[in-house]
Amino acid sequence: MTTILTTIAEAREALVDPRTNGTIALVPTMGALHEGHLSLVRLANEHADSVVVSIFVNPTQFGPGEDFDRYPRTFDEDVALLEGAGVDAVFAPAVDEMYPKGLDQTLVTGGPASRILEGAHRPGHFDGALTIVHKLVSIIEPDLAVFGEKDAQQLFLVRAMVDDLNLRTAIVGAPINREDDGLARSSRNRYLSAADRELALHLSAALRAADGAADADAARQIGRECLDGDGIVLDYFELVDPSTFLPVEGAHTGTALAVLAARVGTTRLIDNQLLMLGVSTAVN
Template identity: 60%
Template sequence: MLTTVNETRAALADRGRIALVPTMGALHDGHLSLVRLAKQHADTVIVSVFVNPLQFGPNEDFDRYPRPFDDDVKLLEQEGVDFCFNPTTEQMYPTWPSTTIVSAGEAGRILEGEFRPSHFDGVLTIVAKLFLITAPDFAVFGEKDAQQLALIRRMTRDLNIPVEIVGAPIVREPDGLARSSRNRYLEGETRERATVLNRALEAVEANAHEGAQAALAAGRKVYEADEATIVDYLVLVDAATFAPVDDAFTGDAIALTAARLGTTRLIDNRPVRVGGNEN
């Protein structure tokens, strides 16, 4: 167990090829799939467990975010992780709340950024700090947070950070719900309804051969059948540029969605081929 910046740097010295898996804890099979991918390509795997206050807004769930740390450590031990980095806020932000922040720019103000202002600034800041502390050869992130992954890749390129960014596929429950630490908030009927995100994305994918407008209309129809779910967005973006597509677009896209079920907000996405033949 590592808790300070200095001991972490010392522990990772001369440890060969290093892989970093940044997390906020409350680990599930999705996180563990990242660990397993990291282990395939690294001599040393370090997992950070830190609930980052900088990426939570004033009305978000920072205080109630699940923190089953002892359970997380057991899971990491079972996976054979070399190091777990569990710093305090004081270690990560010595001058908190006044701290230098990495800006996500305009790309961080759309989609998730529209509904969670400054969220991606907080994400990029903590990721940059973790890169500087652990100096990994590569870092693994889940593809469920597609916009986050795209922004981290851009930051790494823009700031010339010598870290390879690896995306890992979404891990889903048997009923299609994407694995998320926030799924712990879902109970009973709300948990059953939570599959609506994946079902909407499936409808988008199934109709994508007819064009973006038809695909999105099919996804909205799925949502409309569940009046209690509040949809923040359902969009198609160019997989290469992350720009929203118009109905003339053909090619590889990503369907992204965010929705609220009661007090729980979930996100999901799915790669989609827009236009062309159905087969």
């Protein structure tokens, strides 16, 4: 039986016993759940005695003109899925419960890696995301929190926040969950028309095409060319060092994380993949 908690006081009270008797994992979500979220829940269940999933469409991580209002809200279906997945509690507060004084309040702001890529294209996005993650961690006080690797920059910045502010929650990353044809699962895939859904396959294809390139410059060129087509507007295709999330030099070889964002029709999607560069896989 999954308990629904809607206030901070209720959540703290409900978690006293689970905390005394074991470990707690938090899976923060914005709802509109799909198989990708359920894979995070399974990972959380493996690592902790109790699993709490938060469902909160956080206004402070959406910019003006972004899709806050039309973001899919499917609460009843979400709860049914979480019941089936053996989740102990859902924390689903109202906006006023999380931001009682309004949205312009104390914020958590990331370091240099928060100001590039997604941070450059969505100003304020990471301030909002880090702030709500911090609030959820303060309220639930989980032993660990699980985040998807699809939002690679967010995951990097959440780990940095935990380190930098000396928080006590361990951060666990979960592999990207993909459809059979390679499309990374995302709540925003619901926005795609059938034609856009076809076009969206270019994103994961570009990442696969760039893998094994001679160096970072070659990988960037391959990736960008794959995404230079009708119906797709590329925001960025970049290669970063996974340990700093800063772009690697052009001649870089070895591992690098390829990250991209592109608009397919009116839908903005992101994806990423760890690449191996400049290492011949030919058999002599």
